[in-house]
Amino acid sequence: EAGVAQSPRYKIIEKRQSVAFWCNPISGHATLYWYQQILGQGPKLLIQFQNNGVVDDSQLPKDRFSAERLKGVDSTLKIQPAKLEDSAVYLCASSSSGRAPGELFFGEGSRLTVL
């Protein structure tokens, strides 16, 4: 089966610019997550969707980050304006387990460098 697809793989921007990341989860997976992984740290959950509804966005910096999952399939994560500390790998993951977590399937990630 096809895995979780993410794009772009790499992005370099200046601070205060905007950027958007796209994720296509495994077909049929209702739950989609965006994690931020700063170099040398564990993944930190930004937002969790169940179908096209937000389950948890308590760690999402809403003044600059936004995410949507239209039609309950693909998702986009946007940062505007970017700050230096947003430099990280943004991992998308999906799960078929609904609200109770089971195995998360991660994409390859989108590496963001903010200069």
Add this chain to the structure above:
Amino acid sequence: GENVEQHPSTLSVQEGDSAVIKCTYSDSASNYFPWYKQELGKRPQLIIDIRSNVGEKKDQRIAVTLNKTAKHFSLHITETQPEDSAVYFCAAESPGKLIFGQGTELSVKP
């Protein structure tokens, strides 16, 4: 909310030795504890998980133990091989989402 502490942050072993990575968690309601392996530049992948109704689970050279009373769980890798070199993350469920530890970089020297 849930907090997961993982140690050590780095671990170096000789090929064939055992490696142990430990995690503690704060939320006594957590019931699911997976371990992920992340090779350099690649995606994290699940290697083993355990639910709170068992104390130990084994899969070939890897095993996980869980002590719910003490709120800690551990990953054990026996007969380590160079291909085991990677960053390992523990995680705990809280609820409906996974909270990850900081990671342990394991280096297996041939």
